[in-house]
Amino acid sequence: DAGITQSPRHKVTETGTPVTLRCHQTENHRYMYWYRQDPGHGLRLIHYSYGVKDTDKGEVSDGYSVSRSKTEDFLLTLESATSSQTSVYFCAISESELAGEQFFGPGTRLTVL
């Protein structure tokens, strides 16, 4: 299994509070992604990174920001959480963008009350 961990694995928070989710990899892969999974929607891309300090927006980036200061860590921040951001969040990594194959972390279940 690819070495990907996510923390926390579960979090309950209140509307309006900031939340940061962490993805950590030990594979030294260049590309990292954040997805959210919601019933009826499959997985949708939030943000991705193609290197240290290099990030770009995905399909559903509104309300989220990311940072990558080291190859191994990719942080997802909800500046002011809303109930619509209740979801399961998955981090993924890829060695080569063109290869397409991605390896996924175990997920973080976030509930915003």
Place this chain on the structure above:
Amino acid sequence: GDSVTQMEGPVTLSEEACLTINCTYTATGYPSLFWYVQYPGEGLQLLLKATKADDKGSNKGFEATYRKETTSFHLEKGSVQVSDSAVYFCALRNDNQAGTALIFGKGTTLSVSS
């Protein structure tokens, strides 16, 4: 834009039955195609992939053939087991577009009973 459409679930089968989960796609260029599986409480795992037309991906008894003429990548297995119960996602990556990630279908839940 690019998209993936999967058959709606849930799919309920008895052990040793045949499985087909339909997947069709819309994409410009020549995408790579994937099937991922998600077991309860876990992340997604790559099940199989195909990178060009007529390629057949296979793994753990599952197969899927990249059909460009019908823009399809249906997942098949001849004899399912209870342990195959999971959510299956079809996905594509358009290699003609830099800076994009995987595009997923909505997922199909498979439940196999003994």
